[in-house]
Each structure stands twice: as C-alpha cells, then as structure tokens.
Amino acid sequence: MFPVVYKRQLSESVFEMGVEAPAIAHKAKAGQFLMLRVDENGERIPLTFSDWSAEEGWIRFIFMRVGKTTHKLSHLEVGDSLADVVGPLGVPTHVEDLGRVAVVGGGVGAAVAYPVARAMAAAGNEVTVILGARNEELLILEDEFKALSLKELIVCTDDGSAGRKDLVTAPLKELCAAGALDHAMAIGPVIMMKFCSATTKEYSVPTTVSLNPIMVDGTGMCGACRVSIDGETKFGCVDGPDFDGHAVDFEELMSRQRVYVDDERLADAEYSRECRCHT
Amino acid sequence: MSHIEAPDPKPRHRPSRGPRTEMPARPAEERARDFDEVNLGYSEEQAIAEAERCLQCKNATCIEGCPVNIDIKSFIGHIINREYAEGVAVLKERNALPAVCGRVCPQEEQCEASCVLGKKGEPVAIGRLERWLGDFDLACDLEGRCKPEVGEDTGFKVAVVGSGPAGLACAGELRRFGHAVTVFESLHALGGVLTYGIPEFRLPKSIVQAEIEMLAIMGVEFVKDIVVGATYTVDELMTEQGYDAVFVGNGAGLPVFLGIPGENLNGVYSANEFLTRVNLMKGYEFPKADTPVWRGRKVAVIGGGNVAMDAARTAKRLGAEEVFLVYRRSEEEMPARREEVHHAREEGIEFKMLCSPSEVVGKDGWATGLVTTRMELGEPDDSGRRAPVCVMDSEFTIDCDTVIVAVGTRANPLLPKTTPDLELTSRGYIVANDHGATSKPGVFAGGDIVTGSATVILAMGAGKRSAQAIDRWLAGTSR
Structure with a gap:
C-alpha cells in the first residue's frame, strides 16, 4: 500500500496528491510517469510526475476529476492509501542546453510542464513558459512557475479571465516569428499539442510533445498506447511519452483516446449514484 | 537349498486394458x-x-x-x-x-x-x-498440503525478476537449497502469464494463487509493483540491496503486430491487451471492476496458437455473436493444442484457415472489416511446415468490428536497457546457456526472455535448472 502524504485542491476539479514511494522517488526524472491503482477493483492509469523528493521519499502528481478513477482518487485524504503505484516509467525528457526554449503547459498539462521547465532552466536554457487554461479557475501552478528562473512567464486564458485572452499558440507563434526559439516543448490536451506542433513546424522549430495515450500495464506489455510516429507504430509507454511533435499522427491519437468514452461515462455515473447512496 | 524369493510388498500391478478415461467437461x-x-x-x-x-x-x-x-x-x-x-x-x-x-x-x-x-x-x-x-x-x-522441504539457511540472497512460471519454479527450487529468495513482480498481481494471459476458464486464478501461497509458506518473499529495469536496476539489486545472484524470468512481454494498414484503428487489440483487460483487470465484470473492455459483436482473431484460441474463446464469452479464427496456414500446422482447438470449435468459433490478413478497414476511426487473401500450401519452409502461398485475386473482407492480433511477442527492452553488460541476441532476447548463465556474472535468465514465446513447462524447467546453477555458482563464491 502507498500512503497519501499530501493533498491540495488546485481548482474545483484539479487536485495535487503526494504519495510515499521512496524507491520511485529515488529514480524519478522529468517527463516520466507512474501507473496507479486506487483499490482492488481499480483500473491502472498513467499519471506523469509533477514533483518528487528523493530525500523525503515522496512523489506527486496532478489530476483532473473526470471519470470514476479520478473521482475515487479525489476522495482520498492524507492518511489513506493507494493500492498500487509503479514507476518511474517511460523515457525521461531529454534535458540539455538547447538555447532558447519555450515550454507550453495547457490545462492539467501544466503539472507535467513544471518539472520539465525546471529541469530545462537548470540545464542552462533560457526558458519561456506559456501557461494556458480555459479560465482563471482552471489555471494551475502559476506561483510555482513564477518561482523558477525563467526568461518569461506568459499566461493565456480562453476567456481572458487571467493573462492574455488568447490560445497558447498565439504567443508561441510570436516567439517563432521573432526567431527567438531554438526548441519548443508542448504538454497538454492532444488538440493543443497538435496546434502547437503545427505552429512551430511552419518555422522549423524542433518540438517535443508529451503524449498521453490509454495504457493498461504501462511497461510495454499490452500495446494499447501505440501511436504513429512518421508512419511507424511506437509504444507510448516504453518508446515515449515524449515524441517529435512534427512526426506524431495526432488525429489517430485523438481517435484512440475516445475508445472507452461511453464505458467511462457509464462507470462514472454508476459510481456517482453509489456515492449518493452512501451519503 | 532352494532359493526363496522376497515377497512383493504390494500386490503385483495388473494394468487394466480399458480405454483412456475421458475427462468430464461442461457442455x-x-x-x-x-x-x-x-x-x-x-x-x-x-x-x-x-x-x-x-x-x-x-x-x-x-x-x-x-x-x-x-x-x-x-x-x-x-x-x-x-x-x-x-x-x-x-x-x-x-x-x-x-x-x-x-x-x-x-x-x-x-x-x-x-x-x-x-x-x-x-x-x-x-x-x-x-x-x-x-x-x-x-x-x-x-x-x-505437501510442503517441500526447505534447506538450511545458507546466508545467500537471490533476487528473482518476474513471478511467472520461470520465476516461480526458480524461487521454489532456491528455497529447497536454503537460499533466501525475493521475487519482484511488475504488476499488481502475481503469476505472470498464468494470471494476465491464460483465461480463468482454462486455469482458475484461485489455483495459481494457492500454488503461490505454498511458495510463500516455504519462505519465498514476494514484492509486487516493482519494475526491475525501472524501479531498481539489476546492478542495484546486486550492490545496494545485497543480492548475491539474480534470476531474470521477466517473459517476452511486447506484443507483435502485423504492420498492416489500419492496425491502429479502434477495435484492434493485441491479444496481450485483450486478455490482460479481461483476466488481470477483470474487464468482464465491468463496471463493477473499473477496467472496460470493448465487447465486439463480430470478432476476428489472427493467429493459430494457444493465445489465439484463448482470445477467441474469451471474445465469445464476452458476448460476441460471431468469432472468426483467421490463420494463414491450415489447421494441420496450427501450433495450438488439439484440446484447445477442439474446445474452440465446440464453442462455435469459426475457423478461417489459409487466410492471410492484409488490411484492417474502418469507418470513423473504428474497425469494420479485415481484408484477407486466400492461401494454398506450397513447399515446406524453414520451420518444416508447408509454406502458405497467395492465391491470385482471392481477396475478400471479413465483416468485423474487432480484430485481435495473436501472432506472438518479442522481448521487452526495459531490463536489458539498464543492464548494459547483459549480452542479447539480435532480436533482443537474453543470451544464456543451458543452465541459465548469462554474460554477466551472478545473473541467470530463463523462460521466454531467453527462448522467445514457449510453454509454461519449458519456462519452469529453465527456472529450475537456473536455480541449480545459481546454487553451484553461490557455492563457488566466498562471502
């Protein structure tokens, strides 16, 4: 069992959770993920690390309450336990001094962008972070990003309730057009990563995206997470999750993410009804 | 003095001449x-x-x-x-x-x-x-219950990677020699392929668990949720964690796909994913169990081995109206056990022999059919089986909303990637001799990660022989 040692609500539906897992914390690197199972009947879901401490033996991740598993997760408190946590999985984000780097974090993707931006800054890059969300309420980790040594932090919301009223692609395009970028990293909803990649491609700015396909085991065994990279099938879990954004078949990925939409809705509805029965 | 023969302690066995006794099966x-x-x-x-x-x-x-x-x-x-x-x-x-x-x-x-x-x-x-x-x-x-005798404590510690057939056999044998044994499993349940792969209707999970329980009683320590190669490396096990030897029995984990167009459409599964969702994650109990599995109405399973039979029969049990087994050779060449083939046919699986798939076609991102070409048998190939040859202009499409690819597995790269001095074959399998010894001193390997996809008993045999080699190797090292 893996005890919950930290919990923070970042918005109405977004939570950060910390779990005691010394062996994993010892190894975790930016861009890697864990697989967790909440309880005995639980499904295995992948979540990318948002933070970790090898010294104190904990790892953290951020999730949005969208389905049954994340609902159950959101009900756990400090002192409760997760049935299973496995990791660190996936290839770590390639961190080196590339020069001028933009890190785009959209929605909950900001959670993954945070350690990536931190590592890229520490490696000597001049890092601009573009943080995007639908509205101010859903904007997360702004203070944490501010505390990093960045060149600039640009906040965008769809409705203008915080920062610029823009999509993240607008400031990204400006940076590209100004010739002020050597590399871009985009982490967030697939549709956002798709448009970020399309934006940078126009200016031939190499771009890394962090994909989040459906997984079962997370160790290469099932192939549920297969993605097409330049026409070649790769596994998100062992070959990724980072890939060249200009080579990803985003349409296929979006389609594959919808396989279980109906099932997920059903499971969540049944779970909500059960919850109401018990309260 | 006449010679007196010692009396036989048991009455002499007179074999019966009856026919082989059938084993009862459910209709x-x-x-x-x-x-x-x-x-x-x-x-x-x-x-x-x-x-x-x-x-x-x-x-x-x-x-x-x-x-x-x-x-x-x-x-x-x-x-x-x-x-x-x-x-x-x-x-x-x-x-x-x-x-x-x-x-x-x-x-x-x-x-x-x-x-x-x-x-x-x-x-x-x-x-x-x-x-x-x-x-x-x-x-x-x-x-x-029969509890095999455990040897006197030798003071040696051995790590076993993987709790499938190879790892379990190795662990049991090592305890008999008196070595301390820890088995590391990457999943949340023990048993490897016995748990995630072979279906309940062929091997009840309670039986796997009961056999594992006896190993635990013999003193084998089991640790779940540890991916050796990620959470710990083999070297860390041998240095920081003080294991004197390591046995790698992590199986041939990665599913092979055919590389045909449309294989990434929704509704196309590897047999590994399909069976894992059902067996390990209990997808057939969804939504009581949280993991969904897509329940196709018309299912085409590609392959002719036991895994293909398991997938086809599982699809039937999930409620598929029609399940086709698509194999490019004839039934004669199918590597599956006769009993499984017989059971599958009894359960209404439709065999499409001498059919080679060339494309999965789909609509709106979902599979709608499997394009196949008829084959005929030609001259024997390297495997000694008659090689299938395309019949010209014989292409046809099998209507289906689910395709399950069961054409084998390959080596998982996670462990070798973090164990640089472990020699691999060109296909990524670990090189080991008959006794499981690898190129790395103190590291032994056996089962599918050495041989490629094989059987439970061959993996167990390899695990056992490795345990004996580990015992000899430990005897030769000074603590």
Missing part, C-alpha cells in the same frame, strides 16, 4: 457464456481407473518426455495404491505447480507422446492424473 453451450472452468477434472474413481491403465514400465520412457523429468511412473503407482499424498510429494519433487501444469502443459507432445501405450492405442492420460493429484493437494487444508 459447450453452457460454458461459452461464462468464465468458469471448462474441464471438470477426474473423480477419484476415474483417476484410479486411468492410473490402472499404466503399464508401470521398467524403463519408463514418459519420464524422458517430461521437460522437468517428473517421476511419472512413481506418481501414477501411488495413485494405483491410493497413496495420494505420496503421489503429490513425487510431483512436487520436480514441479512446484502441478495443478497448473496438469491443466496447461501440452502433454500430448511430451510425456504422453512417449507413453508405450500410445504406440498401439491411446497413451495414459498423464496430464489429467497430474491435475487430479495437484487438485487433491490444493483441496487439503494447509496443514495437510
């Missing part, structure tokens, strides 16, 4: 709707009747036919004499998981193929008798 129409076990196993009377067919040959060739050389003659002799606990002890001497092997071993190609009775008629049903004794043991309370 196809009933069993194809649920996940309960298909075969019901012998009753005591049936077991005795079958055992009594055994000739108790002086030179028991069946023993040679068994990959772990179980003393078959002796355990059958004990059944004849109604000495069941003794019979179990004979099995456990060589095989830590008799109730499992009695169910999933391809006996018809191994021990039973070497049975003298098989030359003129039907061989003794050795597998069914093994299963019956294995079940006899599991039905006893814990006190009454």
